Every structure is written in structure tokens, then in C-alpha cells.
Amino acid sequence: MGATEACLMNEEKKNTSGKSRVGGAIFFAGFIVALVFGWVLSPNLIYSQRMQPMQFSHVAHQDSSCEDCHFFREDGTYSGIPRIEKCKECHEAPMGETEDERILVEEYIQKDREIPWRVYAWQPDNVYFSHAPHKAGGMECVACHRDVSSEEKLPPYQENRLTGYSKNTMKMDACEKCHADRGISNNCNTCHK
Numbered sequence: 001m002g003a004t005e006a007c008l009m010n011e012e013k014k015n016t017s018g019k020s021r022v023g024g025a026i027f028f029a030g031f032i033v034a035l036v037f038g039w040v041l042s043p044n045l046i047y048s049q050r051m052q053p054m055q056f057s058h059v060a061h062q063d064s065s066c067e068d069c070h071f072f073r074e075d076g077t078y079s080g081i082p083r084i085e086k087c088k089e090c091h092e093a094p095m096g097e098t099e100d101e102r103i104l105v106e107e108y109i110q111k112d113r114e115i116p117w118r119v120y121a122w123q124p125d126n127v128y129f130s131h132a133p134h135k136a137g138g139m140e141c142v143a144c145h146r147d148v149s150s151e152e153k154l155p156p157y158q159e160n161r162l163t164g165y166s167k168n169t170m171k172m173d174a175c176e177k178c179h180a181d182r183g184i185s186n187n188c189n190t191c192h193k
Contacts, residue, residue: 058148078131118157128193
């Protein structure tokens with residue numbers, strides 16, 4: 001191999017090395033853009049933010065216990081969000097001057113209509129969930145649900161535009177981890193019936 005051929009090979013290596021650096025920089029920039037899209041922009045595109053039909057203050061209801069409105073029925077099912085009859089027990093007439101209480105009384109209690117609350121933790125139809133064994137196992141509500149004890153207003157409801165479920169719906173991996181930590185079966189038919 002002559003000096004000219006060696007010179008040409010060195011020149012080719014320099015050109016190839018420069019191209020690979022540019023290619024690497026483009027790949028890295030594309031990777032960063034993909035991360036920003038996936039972590040920042042995509043959730044904003046997937047989830048729409050909706051307000052509840054009216055505001056509810058858990059703080060204003062601290063004089064009663066949680067079980068006054070959220071309780072187990074005689075058949076073992078959980079009441080979840082209270083029915084309008086429960087609200088009627090205290091709110092046949094407005095007790096204050098708030099707009100939300102006016103809406104409660106005029107739009108729902110007087111018309112005997114259920115409040116169409118958006119459920120933050122609604123589970124998909126293919127999931128069987130019962131509060132009873134979790135409560136019997138000594139689990140506190142805040143292990144799965146947000147702590148509402150100091151909540152003056154409800155947070156916005158974030159709905160997945162594709163599935164219709166809340167962003168706060170429990171995810172399968174959280175349930176599996178909790179079951180594994182407590183030595184409870186993670187068999188499919190434990191939660192999917």
C-alpha cells in the first residue's frame with residue numbers, strides 16, 4: 001500500500017467519524033424530544049380535565065364521621081358515593097350561603113335527582129373489587145384513596161380520552177405489589193372474575 005492510499009484511508013476514517021458524531025447527536029436530540037413528548041405532552045393529550053357537577057368540602061363535613069356517608073351495607077357491599085337520600089338528611093334547605101349548596105338543594109334534592117359525580121377510582125369492567133376483605137384486613141382508606149380530611153374543594157377529574165377512566169383509577173401493578181407485600185394471592189381470578 002502506497003502513501004497515497006494510506007492518506008485516502010485516513011481521510012475516509014475522519015469523514016466516517018464525523019458522520020457518526022452527527023448521527024449520534026441527531027439520535028440523542030430525537031431521544032430527548034421523544035422523552036419530552038412521552039412524559040410531558042402525551043399525558044396532556046390523553047387526559048381531559050373535567051370538573052365535578054358541584055364542589056364538595058370534606059372539611060365542612062368533619063362534624064360527622066366518614067362512615068355516616070361511606071358505609072358497608074348489610075349485604076357486605078360498599079356504599080361508595082352517597083345517594084341523594086343521604087344528602088337530604090341534612091340539606092332539605094340550604095344551610096349556608098354557598099353557590100354549591102344552592103345547586104345541591106335546587107338542582108338535586110328538590111328535583112330528587114342523583115348527583116352525577118365523576119368517580120375518581122372507578123375500576124374497569126373486567127375487574128372485580130370488593131372493599132369488604134380490604135377493610136377486614138385492616139387497610140386504611142388512604143392506602144388506596146387520596147386523603148380527603150383537609151380537602152376544601154374536589155380536585156379536577158382527569159379522564160382518559162381513550163378509555164373513559166379516571167387518571168386516578170388504581171393500576172394493576174399497584175394492586176399486585178400490595179398483594180405481594182402482604183402475602184395475598186396474585187392469581188388472575190382473585191381480581192378478574
